[in-house]
Amino acid sequence: MEEFDPLDDLDSLFENEESYVNLSQQNNILIIGSRGKFHTIKKVLSNSLEKYNIFQKDTLDEAIVLLLQELFAIVVIDNDREDINAVSVSRVVRINHPLARVVVISKKRGSRLIANIINHGSVDAFLSYPLKENYVSNLFAEQLAKHEITKMLSSFVSQPPKLSKASYLLLDPTLTFADETQPVKFVGVMIIWKSVPRYTKFFEDILAKDEILFAGYLSGVSMLGRELLATKDPLREINFGGVSVILRFHDDLQVSIFIRNLTRHNFENAEIIITDMIDEIIRDNLKDIAQFDLIKDDAYNNIVAITGKLEASNQIEKIEPEIKTEVSDNNEVLLFGIDKASQDRLVKYFAKKSDIQITNTTNHSDAIKFLNSHHCGVLLLDSNLPEDAGDPLFFAEHAKEINPSIQVVFRARDRRASSPLIFALNSGFVNFLIPYKLSRKQTLEWSKKAMEKSLEISMQSKSGESIDQALDQAAIARTMIRGNVKQYDVDDIPELHGIFIFRDVTPIFQVFWEYQNSKIEFDEEMMAGLVSSLDAVGGEMFVEAESIGALELGGAKIIVQHSEDIKIAFFVKHVDPNTSVVINKFVSEVAIQIFKIIADENRQIDSYKIRARFDTLCNRMRSEFNEKFSI
Structure with missing residues (x-):
């Protein structure tokens, strides 16, 4: 492989440097150090598929001025200059250019230097000098790609x-979203055939009045819902605040399921359970429900067993996923290697001298399981691993895929061999480097430093x-x-189709907009009657009086806001699920404005003036809604 030594004068190769520089490009490289290395790198990269804009400054002061003026994807620091401390300069560069990839270039490549760069600097890669053309081209291309990935992730x-x-x-x-893992609680079920209740079962006392009366109410509002729209779409969901009623139909069969804790986030899981139950009822018992006023014992017992699965599902404990996905305190350490005796001594010392929780293993499978099931902030990784674990750097990469904030402390058995250490640095998966036989x-102490770094990343990720x-x-x-x-x-993209204002059962004002040649049309008095009836049902039928909050009809969510009548x-x-939270807050704020207009006009709603304000x-509101939810 061809090597490039410093050349005394390569200006003739680039007679017009300004024409080569184009700050509109993103591939800007700054070299802080000797002009000889600048020309060498420039010659190597001139044959690269990537096109780079390369700048050079002799001193740190000159470089800082340029760093404050321009953006750089890669900054190369010459460690062979006596007036430049690569470790210190790397930290200065990182502060000014957090996204920049920092590369140290040096004739020296001792293990002490590499360890110092990893532990105390802010360096992404190391280049040995003289340069090897293919290696240099690949390294710069890789660093440029990582720069773009970080930029995209940050954005x-x-x-x-x-x-x-x-x-x-x-x-x-300030928005509060529902817990996506919060389980629903099924509290009752009603099976109705042609408006006649055939089976009712409640798992807790939520009704203040007779179940048969409530079944009649639900049948009535369901029929009214079908008559409201030209499409004959049925009423599918009623939210009474604390209790939701899911209505499902099959010909003349109506099944109503009563649920607590139902949100748009956990609705999908509830729907699966409900669909399975209804399919089973239709498959095994529809004939008996349709033909007999009093369901036969066998069919009745079968329905009891089927609907009982709803209550049983309430008892299923929420199972934690194998992989921890939420950000945590990252307060645990995993020690992984092949020397069990040495590990045990270190674990005892940690337990005696600190409150850090440390777990050790020599088993690859156990190590992976631990990372998946614990919030591990630090991985103490030996350079020698069990055969089935493969290369330790591959394991470090896997650990960072599981928990990106984890800090890898690499315990090198042979610190005199610098090449493996350079490879570890350039991999990007090692955060600290210590000797295997370090006290x-x-x-x-190094584990504590790594833990602090992990916690810092975790806290920044949660800060918002x-x-x-x-x-x-x-x-x-x-x-x-x-x-x-x-x-x-x-x-x-949610669509606001219209707003309907009414007092008791009397329509006051309505405005509806057309989307994609579709417009909601209905009998205004029937709609006012439906919502008012449901409000009365919620207030009268439940032990804890519930007001109507929303219903689903004709493919639209109807969100109801109240103020007196x-x-x-x-x-x-x-x-x-996510838009529902924002929509509810938005319509609540609009409703407050509407109620204020009515109050300002002393509730004289029939006047032309108040309609103009509406x-x-x-x-x-429609314009603001479209702007808020447009892409």
């Missing part, structure tokens, strides 16, 4: 996709603050994404 978490949970929290940190006291100036942007961004990858999922219904389509407010 992704700083400016998350619109219509994602993360984007809403960025705009409004237990010093090993504990911008990471633009953070020194460990890649680790922080990966930790944020790993902590809750679902919060970056993009929901469907005035009700406002907001018709919204495509309400997903028009203005609703049209402005």
